[in-house]
Amino acid sequence: MTQLQFNLDMDLLKDAVMNSNIDAVVKSSVVLVLNEYMEKERDDYLNVPAYERSGDRHDYRNGYYERDFMMSIGKIKLRVPRTRSGEFAPTVFERYKRCDKAFALSMLEMVINGVSTRKVKNIVEELCGESVSKSFVSSLTAKLDPIVKEWANRPLNTTYYPYIFVDAMYIKVREHHKVVSKAIYIATAINAINQREVLGFRIDHAESFEAWQEFLGDLISRGLQSPKLVISDAHSGLKKAIKKVFIGTSWQRCTVHFKKNLIKDMPKKNIEEVKIDLKRIFDAVKPEDARTFKDEFVARYEDNSKLEKVIGNLEEGFDDAMQFLNEPIKYHQFIHSTNSLERLNEEVRRRERVIRIFPNTQSAFRLVGAVLMDYAEEQEKKKIIIKKD
Numbered sequence: 001m002t003q004l005q006f007n008l009d010m011d012l013l014k015d016a017v018m019n020s021n022i023d024a025v026v027k028s029s030v031v032l033v034l035n036e037y038m039e040k041e042r043d044d045y046l047n048v049p050a051y052e053r054s055g056d057r058h059d060y061r062n063g064y065y066e067r068d069f070m071m072s073i074g075k076i077k078l079r080v081p082r083t084r085s086g087e088f089a090p091t092v093f094e095r096y097k098r099c100d101k102a103f104a105l106s107m108l109e110m111v112i113n114g115v116s117t118r119k120v121k122n123i124v125e126e127l128c129g130e131s132v133s134k135s136f137v138s139s140l141t142a143k144l145d146p147i148v149k150e151w152a153n154r155p156l157n158t159t160y161y162p163y164i165f166v167d168a169m170y171i172k173v174r175e176h177h178k179v180v181s182k183a184i185y186i187a188t189a190i191n192a193i194n195q196r197e198v199l200g201f202r203i204d205h206a207e208s209f210e211a212w213q214e215f216l217g218d219l220i221s222r223g224l225q226s227p228k229l230v231i232s233d234a235h236s237g238l239k240k241a242i243k244k245v246f247i248g249t250s251w252q253r254c255t256v257h258f259k260k261n262l263i264k265d266m267p268k269k270n271i272e273e274v275k276i277d278l279k280r281i282f283d284a285v286k287p288e289d290a291r292t293f294k295d296e297f298v299a300r301y302e303d304n305s306k307l308e309k310v311i312g313n314l315e316e317g318f319d320d321a322m323q324f325l326n327e328p329i330k331y332h333q334f335i336h337s338t339n340s341l342e343r344l345n346e347e348v349r350r351r352e353r354v355i356r357i358f359p360n361t362q363s364a365f366r367l368v369g370a371v372l373m374d375y376a377e378e379q380e381k382k383k384i385i386i387k388k389d
Contacts, residue, residue: 035079038090042081045088059083085135148369157223161189164227165341168207173358183207185215188341196379198372203365209237216245233257253320255282256337267306287325347371
């Protein structure tokens, strides 16, 4: 058989092929080129050509497996080379975003640890072939984990962030042969050009003053300066930690959560007008107007016994919920609630729903970090566009 000889820019070739719309008649050519490229990658990885002996080899060839690969020209079947240790991975399949790699790794770990559902095992076989080894998974984590860890611990002393958002969400993790609930603490901020940035995250046990204090203290140790406002829900431990860690910082209670709590305590019938009057308070632009509308609300409904609890809670939480009105008007729509952070949480939740139960805490840390890193990169792209404009 004649040996195939060619000299191509493989990065350019892969990019062109993966983004092409060429007809199905050339699929065989694409398969030929990609198979040959993967063979070359394995040779480079092993540090020795086929049928040659060398004391410098890194591993041994172990045949091939077939794998379907979806491309813009349709599904093709590739002949993927493998090594005895299972650590070799062709770069052809590295099209996935960082968070998708972390997502796949979580599923791989579930399969390796014998805790996967049939659905997850089927997805893993689609991604990686018939089976995966522990050494293969270890090689992937060794590449991705340091990247996530370095980003999570990067310095925060290059920019001042006047408005910081913090929230926690819960996930399930296998730990010591049982399933436990853990909290993911996430902090984001608005920078000088009103773009969102992720400051940090942490995975710990249930929310508490001590856990929040440690998380916020870690942000300070990385160079974060005390902001003007911290926007969050009304968790008592978090409020206490904000006061303890950040000097001279005000707490902004999320108005969306606050309004929902007030409405939840209202009667279920004939309450539309009351809701409109309540909304008027939170739609105010100036702090003095908000206070006036609040006083009018109290005066109008204070004799209604069914609204006694609502009025009491409104009076108690009013000042904390209106801190944002003391800031420039251009920021009001962004800093009155934690909605933006909750949308980011949903990006994490979208992948977490498939995993359901993380095989370990490091797996959860890796996936959450990768999702947040990809989000941060998207925000950075927007920042560049704004600067150009």
